[in-house]
Amino acid sequence: MTSLFPRNFKKSFPTAIRGEGCWITSSDNEKYLDASGQAAVVSIGHGIRSVADAMATQASQIAFAHTTQFHSASAEKLAARLLALAPPNFTGGRVYFTSGGSEATETAIKLARQFHLESGSPQKFRVVSRRQSYHGSTLGAMSVSGNIARRAPYQPLLPEWGHIAPCFCYHCPFDKIFPSCKVACADDLESFLSTNDASTVGAFIFEPVVGATLGAAAPPDGYVQRIAEICRERGILLIADEIMTGMGRTGKPFAVQHWGLEPDLILVGKGVASGYAPLGAVLISSKVTQAFARGSGTFQHGFTYQAHPVSTAAGNAVLDVLEKQNLFARAASAAKTLREFLAPLATHPNVAEIRGLGLLLGIEFVKNKSTREPFPKEENIAEKIRQAALQKNVLTYPTQGCVDGLRGDHILLAPPFTITPEESQLIAEALHFALQQVFSPIA
Numbered sequence: 001m002t003s004l005f006p007r008n009f010k011k012s013f014p015t016a017i018r019g020e021g022c023w024i025t026s027s028d029n030e031k032y033l034d035a036s037g038q039a040a041v042v043s044i045g046h047g048i049r050s051v052a053d054a055m056a057t058q059a060s061q062i063a064f065a066h067t068t069q070f071h072s073a074s075a076e077k078l079a080a081r082l083l084a085l086a087p088p089n090f091t092g093g094r095v096y097f098t099s100g101g102s103e104a105t106e107t108a109i110k111l112a113r114q115f116h117l118e119s120g121s122p123q124k125f126r127v128v129s130r131r132q133s134y135h136g137s138t139l140g141a142m143s144v145s146g147n148i149a150r151r152a153p154y155q156p157l158l159p160e161w162g163h164i165a166p167c168f169c170y171h172c173p174f175d176k177i178f179p180s181c182k183v184a185c186a187d188d189l190e191s192f193l194s195t196n197d198a199s200t201v202g203a204f205i206f207e208p209v210v211g212a213t214l215g216a217a218a219p220p221d222g223y224v225q226r227i228a229e230i231c232r233e234r235g236i237l238l239i240a241d242e243i244m245t246g247m248g249r250t251g252k253p254f255a256v257q258h259w260g261l262e263p264d265l266i267l268v269g270k271g272v273a274s275g276y277a278p279l280g281a282v283l284i285s286s287k288v289t290q291a292f293a294r295g296s297g298t299f300q301h302g303f304t305y306q307a308h309p310v311s312t313a314a315g316n317a318v319l320d321v322l323e324k325q326n327l328f329a330r331a332a333s334a335a336k337t338l339r340e341f342l343a344p345l346a347t348h349p350n351v352a353e354i355r356g357l358g359l360l361l362g363i364e365f366v367k368n369k370s371t372r373e374p375f376p377k378e379e380n381i382a383e384k385i386r387q388a389a390l391q392k393n394v395l396t397y398p399t400q401g402c403v404d405g406l407r408g409d410h411i412l413l414a415p416p417f418t419i420t421p422e423e424s425q426l427i428a429e430a431l432h433f434a435l436q437q438v439f440s441p442i443a
């Protein structure tokens with residue numbers, strides 16, 4: 001019996017009682033290997049004592065003080081550290097802390113709008129985004145998201161500001177092949193703006209590597225640079241949603257740093273406190289900060305729990321571990337090892353592709369590898385793979401819809417950066433078992 005309103009009334013959920021490294025133990029004493037870092041959240045591993053101690057110390061000193069009256073030393077310190085990790089245009093910028101990713105997206109949408117008011121462009125309010133994307137569950141964040149299934153029930157509540165094509169080479173929306181495509185998907189932004197009143201567009205938001213919706217689809221060279229160029233020419237703010245990719249998951253502090261990109265706003269969540277506390281943030285570049293500082297000086301926005309001292313203490317303690325153990329570099333090397341163990345799976349007739357960047361990996365499953373035809377949605381292949389891997393006590397993150405919002409099956413792998421070669425091998429073995437379980441009967 002549960003009194004919790006669950007994610008799914010038709011499923012039962014074990015009770016997690018302990019976490020250690022890459023492992024979670026449930027109340028019935030099962031040990032699960034956390035191959036997905038839950039939902040690409042856990043970066044430093046579970047059960048790190050120094051983080052718990054830092055949170056307890058902060059809570060016993062001052063757990064809460066409202067940001068209309070006080071700042072806290074822990075939030076101040078974490079903000080400075082995040083800006084120091086960010087691209088050069090964040091020098092002289094600021095950080096707005098939230099309680100999670102969706103709040104960070106909401107904050108960015110409003111920051112972009114008010115930036116244009118402060119800058120004398122009141123006509124600019126629309127935030128354009130991409131189909132096949134996810135930026136959060138709240139209504140503003142849902143409006144910019146292009147995840148068809150997650151949007152569907154709430155469609156009447158969502159303003160439509162415009163979506164362009166995704167950047168997804170395996171199922172290219174233009175049926176082209178890189179590099180001869182000349183990143184036509186980036187030029188789709190230009191085409192959209194030419195026909196949809198660019199003067200009202202205030203911002204463009206994108207996931208540098210599309211996480212849950214497309215199963216870790218990374219852009220080819222030239223894509224983000226072209227997007228940035230279009231935004232710059234049109235006076236449109238560029239928002240990088242790094243809620244899943246940020247804080248080292250792709251092997252650099254922020255994924256945009258793989259391409260030397262300088263967005264105007266960077267969103268973080270998930271890994272910023274590695275699951276130890278609810279925390280998200282908007283990193284605000286110097287240009288946007290200055291518009292507010294020189295303008296009205298007030299941002300018409302706020303959450304009671306923003307910049308929470310205990311959450312930001314957790315963020316600092318997590319960053320201590322990331323830095324002391326050199327875990328940004330470790331994410332890149334652990335990813336290489338994990339990929340080596342996974343590589344043999346790619347020859348399976350139903351494994352379409354193993355893709356991703358750093359420790360954000362996706363495995364897509366197709367019915368026919370030569371035509372790239374997906375399985376019918378009803379076959380629920382991604383969930384079946386999850387269940388089969390679970391028989392080996394390995395946790396994965398399944399999603400459907402990567403092809404067209406409905407069809408297309410993939411799982412995400414996003415383990416803690418501390419994952420060992422032995423644990424990577426266990427993941428590969430569990431997935432090998434899952435492929436046999438799920439596809440042998442079909443074959």
Ligand SMILES: Cc1ncc(COP(=O)(O)O)c(C=O)c1O
Nearest residue numbers: 100101102134135136243244269
């Ligand atoms: C890219 C991206 N943006 C935003 C969100 C929303 O974050 P949260 O669930 O913390 O509100 C997520 C969560 O999965 C995400 O992956």
